[in-house]
Amino acid sequence: MALLSNTAVLLGKELRTEFRSRELLTTTVVFILTIVVLFSFTFDPSVSESRRFGPGLLWLAFLFAASLMLQPCFLREQNNDTLSALRLSVNDPFAIFLAKLAANTLFLLFTQILLLPVFSVLYNVPVLAAFPQLVLVMFMGSLGLSVTGTALSAISAQARMRELLLPLLLLPLLTPVLIASTEATAALLVPNPAMRWDWLGFLLAFDVVFLTALWLFGEYLLEE
Amino acid sequence: MTPTVFAPTGIRFENIDKRYGGLYALRRVSLEIAAGECVVFAGRNGSGKTTLLRIAAQLARPSSGTVSFLNGGEERCGTLPPAGFVAHATMVYDELTAEENLLLFAQLQRIVEPAARAEALLQEVGLAERRHSLVRTFSRGMRQRVAIARALLNEPAVVLLDEPTTGLDTEGASWFAQTLRHLRDSGRTILMSLHGESEVSTLATRAIRLDAGAVVADTLTGANFRSILAFANA
Numbered sequence: 001m002a003l004l005s006n007t008a009v010l011l012g013k014e015l016r017t018e019f020r021s022r023e024l025l026t027t028t029v030v031f032i033l034t035i036v037v038l039f040s041f042t043f044d045p046s047v048s049e050s051r052r053f054g055p056g057l058l059w060l061a062f063l064f065a066a067s068l069m070l071q072p073c074f075l076r077e078q079n080n081d082t083l084s085a086l087r088l089s090v091n092d093p094f095a096i097f098l099a100k101l102a103a104n105t106l107f108l109l110f111t112q113i114l115l116l117p118v119f120s121v122l123y124n125v126p127v128l129a130a131f132p133q134l135v136l137v138m139f140m141g142s143l144g145l146s147v148t149g150t151a152l153s154a155i156s157a158q159a160r161m162r163e164l165l166l167p168l169l170l171l172p173l174l175t176p177v178l179i180a181s182t183e184a185t186a187a188l189l190v191p192n193p194a195m196r197w198d199w200l201g202f203l204l205a206f207d208v209v210f211l212t213a214l215w216l217f218g219e220y221l222l223e224e
Numbered sequence: 225m226t227p228t229v230f231a232p233t234g235i236r237f238e239n240i241d242k243r244y245g246g247l248y249a250l251r252r253v254s255l256e257i258a259a260g261e262c263v264v265f266a267g268r269n270g271s272g273k274t275t276l277l278r279i280a281a282q283l284a285r286p287s288s289g290t291v292s293f294l295n296g297g298e299e300r301c302g303t304l305p306p307a308g309f310v311a312h313a314t315m316v317y318d319e320l321t322a323e324e325n326l327l328l329f330a331q332l333q334r335i336v337e338p339a340a341r342a343e344a345l346l347q348e349v350g351l352a353e354r355r356h357s358l359v360r361t362f363s364r365g366m367r368q369r370v371a372i373a374r375a376l377l378n379e380p381a382v383v384l385l386d387e388p389t390t391g392l393d394t395e396g397a398s399w400f401a402q403t404l405r406h407l408r409d410s411g412r413t414i415l416m417s418l419h420g421e422s423e424v425s426t427l428a429t430r431a432i433r434l435d436a437g438a439v440v441a442d443t444l445t446g447a448n449f450r451s452i453l454a455f456a457n458a
Contacts, residue, residue: 088307
């Protein structure tokens, strides 16, 4: 119970500080828009090509955006050593991770939903027919990105080459999420969309495994 | 200060070593701090003062040795009721207001009536009128006041202060000395690191000098006391 209430308090803090500074959301939205527009102009894909390659491009853009967004996750706790204050205040440090990954998932989902209409227009792929299913896939994919990224952000924040370390660790580790999310999205962008529960199940398993690892070993990631 | 309810707590460090790679930050430090003592750690930069305080706060683990807490005659290894910790960094969020910061940490520490406690502390540190201002708009001294208020939220029995007067002007340092006197007189155990003599250092009841991670002098108030503090400026 204390874990959930502390998580809720910390999530409130994450959202409040972000909506006040708008650092992460603004940069991520601009970055992700730039990538999608550049891909569109570079390849100028036909409708069939868009359906074939679009989901992959979309999730690659999400992946790069996630590595950008997750970088400051723990880094900005170091500015005033607020991480130490949090560690002194919570009984279970897992609450710190839970709040951060919940906030990261929400931020990623927000940017993805914002980007979807732009993607639809630029790549001439209708998304409204399977919009709720797409949001579900995006949520599961974002959760996968966030769980892994939050853990790695805690590790890289203490390293010397922290700016380079996170993408280097994150991108290979997220390949399974990229494949599963792309396949599940592709199945929803065809003329007769269908939910690929097998890939969704895979995403769920990935999320559960990494969340469990974070719960078991998260405390050690925060130690000096 | 508001009336306090806490169990007087002492600290025992036994053969503490702390290594960062091959570098020793602390070497075989053994100390016993009685409940209610006000101890000042002096020493040059890099002598291990901050590391020792962070180990006492349980923010860092010793590479070897043990820290135990003496609470009402009972010795407990490695389980300190949360200590009030004021570091060189303010440990508060710039993007939150003074009140939001205190409320956040009060809620996390599950303090009963967090709003009332935050309000009382804002009054005590003289920031009640600026409660709705973002901390990033504060001067260094005002930030330090918020930091001190945050550290006192849970009525800690042990207060750890790492160069607490950094950034405070004369008036701020004087205010802090007064606050510290109240804390000391209320029976709290206080461990602080300082650079040189000041109004604050005169409140200490014991001075310990660290050099290269080892305790090289330990004295109660007396003739050696000033020399230990003066050494920090050397």
